[in-house]
Amino acid sequence: MSAAEFQSALNPAASESAHIAHLWWIFFWVTLVIFALVAVFLFIAILRNLRRVPDDPERAIIPEPAQATESRATKVVSALVVITVLILFALLIGDFFTGNAIYATPDPKALAIKVTGHQWWWEVQYQDPQPSEIVTTANEIHVPVGKAVKLELQSTDVIHSFWVPNINGKKDLVPGHPTTTWFTARRAGEFRGQCAEYCGEQHAHMRMVFVAEPPDAFSNWLSAQKKPAPEPSSDSQRRGREVFLASQCVMCHTIQGTKARATLGPDLTHIGARKMIAAGELPNTRGYLAGWILNAPALKPGVRMPPNQMSADDLNALLDYLESLK
Ligand code: CUA
Numbered sequence: 472m473s474a475a476e477f478q479s480a481l482n483p484a485a486s487e488s489a490h491i492a493h494l495w496w497i498f499f500w501v502t503l504v505i506f507a508l509v510a511v512f513l514f515i516a517i518l519r520n521l522r523r524v525p526d527d528p529e530r531a532i533i534p535e536p537a538q539a540t541e542s543r544a545t546k547v548v549s550a551l552v553v554i555t556v557l558i559l560f561a562l563l564i565g566d567f568f569t570g571n572a573i574y575a576t577p578d579p580k581a582l583a584i585k586v587t588g589h590q591w592w593w594e595v596q597y598q599d600p601q602p603s604e605i606v607t608t609a610n611e612i613h614v615p616v617g618k619a620v621k622l623e624l625q626s627t628d629v630i631h632s633f634w635v636p637n638i639n640g641k642k643d644l645v646p647g648h649p650t651t652t653w654f655t656a657r658r659a660g661e662f663r664g665q666c667a668e669y670c671g672e673q674h675a676h677m678r679m680v681f682v683a684e685p686p687d688a689f690s691n692w693l694s695a696q697k698k699p700a701p702e703p704s705s706d707s708q709r710r711g712r713e714v715f716l717a718s719q720c721v722m723c724h725t726i727q728g729t730k731a732r733a734t735l736g737p738d739l740t741h742i743g744a745r746k747m748i749a750a751g752e753l754p755n756t757r758g759y760l761a762g763w764i765l766n767a768p769a770l771k772p773g774v775r776m777p778p779n780q781m782s783a784d785d786l787n788a789l790l791d792y793l794e795s796l797k
Pocket of ligand 1: 588589591630631632666667668669670671673674675677
């Protein structure tokens with residue numbers, strides 16, 4: 472299983488999420504104090520009324536002079552309205568400054584990653600001026616700690632929303648309206664992200680693995696991802712590749728270095744190195760991978776990947792091959 476940290480906006484791992492958490496705590500304490508004050512005054516009012524009735528039934532029935540009560544009440548209510556408006560205004564200013572801090576001046580040297588939302592998975596592409604250096608992967612984002620990252624977000628079908636709570640706030644992916652968001656990870660860790668806008672049957676299972684790692688570890692990962700798929704090193708792996716290339720897998724998937732070049736589904740060039748499969752839903756183990764290949768719709772109803780019939784020998788060979796794609 473993946474060792475992802477608890478998914479929480481209050482456990483920030485980036486400058487942006489730290490600003491959001493800070494604002495959240497200000498709102499929390501201000502509203503908590505107001506709630507406590509209201510509760511106390513309500514309690515006092517109830518107590519006073521309760522006490523009046525049995526002790527002195529006359530007084531409970533005969534009201535105080537109406538005019539005096541009314542003018543006092545008007546003053547108190549007016550004062551409270553002014554205080555409420557001032558508090559809301561102060562919170563609004565805090566909100567404004569937080570927004571400003573999050574959308575700070577873009578860094579031209581930022582690492583650019585294009586993220587495309589699909590029903591129901593994330594396509595992740597590390598941009599590079601040289602087309603041969605572009606890395607395409609799925610449902611797993613690695614970033615170096617301390618470096619600004621620019622996410623170029625887009626959707627090809629319906630509205631999705633990119634959200635890794637420990638890193639930054641939500642950002643909608645609207646078809647036809649590419650957008651960007653920025654963040655700088657401040658500590659290493661593995662976090663979970665997920666789609667935050669209802670996008671159909673498997674919306675709740677449209678997740679991703681987010682890895683913030685030291686710059687060295689990140690560049691090792693990226694250079695491994697840039698390589699084409701490794702050549703099979705055993706007969707079984709070789710047979711597995713034949714099974715892959717002869718089956719309907721090639722209608723949707725790419726494996727760099729082979730003739731499989733379709734882009735309907737996730738790029739599988741380094742599937743063996745990923746922590747999870749099925750858009751962050753299942754651990755990347757041999758058993759889950761086998762189940763996914765044979766009958767993905769049974770695991771995620773509505774998923775675009777069709778069931779696949781194959782012999783046990785073919786399946787084992789295919790698994791050997793896919794697991795070797797590190
Ligand atoms: Cu994609 Cu919800």
